Amino acid sequence: MTLSISTVEEKPERAPRRSLLSHPMGMLAINFAAVIFGVLVWATVTAQGIVGLPTPLAVAKQAVIQAKSGLLWTDALASLGRVFTGFAFGIAVAIPVGFLMGWYRIARGIIEPYVQFFRTIPPLAIIPLAIVTMGIDETPKIFVIFLASFLSSVVATYQGVVNVDKTLINAARVLGANDFTIFRRVIVPASLPYIMVGVRVGLGSSWATVVAAELIAAQSGLGFRMQQAQLYYDLPTIFVSLIAIGVLGLIMDRIVIAFDGVLTAWQEKL
Amino acid sequence: MSIKISFQNVSKTFIIAGQTSFNALQGLNLDIEDGEFITVVGPSGCGKSTAMNIAAGLTGPSSGQVLVDSVPVKGPGPERGVIFQQYALFPWLTVRENVEFGLKIARYPKADRSRIADRFVDLVGLSDFADSLPKTLSGGMKQRCAIARAYAVNPKILLMDEPFGALDALTRVQLQGQLLATWSKERRTVMFITHDVDEAVYLASRVVVMAARPGRLHRIIPVDLPYPRTEEMRLSPEFTALRNEVWRSVYHPAAA
Numbered sequence: 001m002t003l004s005i006s007t008v009e010e011k012p013e014r015a016p017r018r019s020l021l022s023h024p025m026g027m028l029a030i031n032f033a034a035v036i037f038g039v040l041v042w043a044t045v046t047a048q049g050i051v052g053l054p055t056p057l058a059v060a061k062q063a064v065i066q067a068k069s070g071l072l073w074t075d076a077l078a079s080l081g082r083v084f085t086g087f088a089f090g091i092a093v094a095i096p097v098g099f100l101m102g103w104y105r106i107a108r109g110i111i112e113p114y115v116q117f118f119r120t121i122p123p124l125a126i127i128p129l130a131i132v133t134m135g136i137d138e139t140p141k142i143f144v145i146f147l148a149s150f151l152s153s154v155v156a157t158y159q160g161v162v163n164v165d166k167t168l169i170n171a172a173r174v175l176g177a178n179d180f181t182i183f184r185r186v187i188v189p190a191s192l193p194y195i196m197v198g199v200r201v202g203l204g205s206s207w208a209t210v211v212a213a214e215l216i217a218a219q220s221g222l223g224f225r226m227q228q229a230q231l232y233y234d235l236p237t238i239f240v241s242l243i244a245i246g247v248l249g250l251i252m253d254r255i256v257i258a259f260d261g262v263l264t265a266w267q268e269k270l
Numbered sequence: 271m272s273i274k275i276s277f278q279n280v281s282k283t284f285i286i287a288g289q290t291s292f293n294a295l296q297g298l299n300l301d302i303e304d305g306e307f308i309t310v311v312g313p314s315g316c317g318k319s320t321a322m323n324i325a326a327g328l329t330g331p332s333s334g335q336v337l338v339d340s341v342p343v344k345g346p347g348p349e350r351g352v353i354f355q356q357y358a359l360f361p362w363l364t365v366r367e368n369v370e371f372g373l374k375i376a377r378y379p380k381a382d383r384s385r386i387a388d389r390f391v392d393l394v395g396l397s398d399f400a401d402s403l404p405k406t407l408s409g410g411m412k413q414r415c416a417i418a419r420a421y422a423v424n425p426k427i428l429l430m431d432e433p434f435g436a437l438d439a440l441t442r443v444q445l446q447g448q449l450l451a452t453w454s455k456e457r458r459t460v461m462f463i464t465h466d467v468d469e470a471v472y473l474a475s476r477v478v479v480m481a482a483r484p485g486r487l488h489r490i491i492p493v494d495l496p497y498p499r500t501e502e503m504r505l506s507p508e509f510t511a512l513r514n515e516v517w518r519s520v521y522h523p524a525a526a
Contacts (some may be wrong), residue, residue: 175372
């Protein structure tokens with residue numbers, strides 16, 4: 001009897017022992033180790049002269065030089081400024097248009113052919129036309145980013161409205177809701193998860209587009225810096241720009257995910 | 271007693287794929303008295319949900335009309351509360367906010383809203399979960415929340431479309447008892463759709479049996495068991511006899 005009790009009491013002491021993978025900090029440690037390993041591989045292959053690329057150290061030195069001179073920050077700010085302006089316009093137009101398309105069949109009929117057509121054209125392919133018609137200042141770049149974020153968000157918003165559970169609409173209706181109330185209190189919150197997917201995809205494509213647009217026509221920005229460095233065979237600068245683009249893109253994506261987590265915490269996730 | 275809901279020669283025809291028409295409901299005549307609890311049973315395609323949706327105003331009849339307090343139904347309204355099989359709770363609102371939804375639409379002042387919501391959340395036994403989101407509730411709790419939400423706007427009629435259909439047998443029996451307890455405290459006219467014969471007999475003062483192809487009224491079987499209904503009644507010979515009678519008329523309409 002006493003023996004069986006003591007074994008029962010021992011059990012909880014063993015229970016907390018979990019594998020490293022099931023712990024969030026453990027997962028982070030593995031992520032971190034993987035990055036360190038990647039940089040070490042990069043350092044090894046470049047130091048041995050296996051590939052003709054700059055070493056991590058050379059890139060880090062170049063990053064410090066650019067950060068000290070302020071060039072890195074002005075380039076990053078120029079790119080981010082373009083993305084946010086175009087992206088904000090794109091979202092601001094995409095959400096109402098998406099709602100309109102989802103709510104009114106006639107609006108869907110009129111707008112959908114244009115959306116589907118322009119979606120097949122890469123936003124970058126619009127740049128030559130934009131430069132010719134809008135000049136070489138900020139307008140064509142912001143317009144192209146606007147287009148990229150608009151096209152990816154409008155479809156997501158529209159899908160969100162179309163996919164709202166009809167039972168929820170009926171539930172609101174039998175509680176006395178009119179069309180406006182149903183829109184405001186059911187359609188908008190129910191389509192929010194879809195809109196957030198659109199925002200995330202839209203921000204990603206905006207970021208990809210701005211860098212490419214700067215490669216083609218700009219006097220500032222991370223893309224412009226790479227294009228300049230290419231002329232002088234300045235590989236460390238190209239690496240610094242690439243890493244900055246990746247890090248900033250990752251940060252923006254994480255911010256959108258964090259927003260999404262707060263806004264759609266009510267969702268039943270599988 | 272006065273007639274609360276009156277189905278007058280109600281028919282509904284659906285057009286499928288633009289050509290073949292389907293008689294979901296044909297010439298339904300049915301009067302439901304004020305404060306009565308009726309259940310409607312029948313096989314799939316007998317038009318029981320269609321009849322309820324017409325009474326709710328969510329769909330219109332092809333011919334005939336439904337009168338509520340002698341006024342033809344033109345559309346949905348808060349005096350007819352509807353409880354859906356899929357609960358239809360707003361997942362972004364807490365239990366309390368769900369219950370307050372209809373009150374907000376009716377522009378009740380905030381103090382009244384929370385007082386009424388508290389009362390009905392309490393009535394269905396969800397006080398401890400008032401600030402929980404639906405995703406954290408079990409199926410039975412979700413449906414209790416939906417019942418509280420329907421009650422909160424003070425409807426004269428409750429239309430329930432297989433509300434316990436998605437629940438396990440034990441939870442279903444518990445909710446049947448709770449629903450009757452709530453109904454005896456807050457008496458309303460109830461039209462309850464089900465495909466469960468035991469449930470139909472246990473809850474109702476009259477069981478309406480419908481038949482399919484075309485959807486139509488088959489028989490009305492009065493249940494002469496007194497309220498409050500008890501668990502012992504389920505095992506009584508009277509209950510069993512009624513249950514068998516309903517079963518036979520649902521599944522073997524020709525033999526009846």
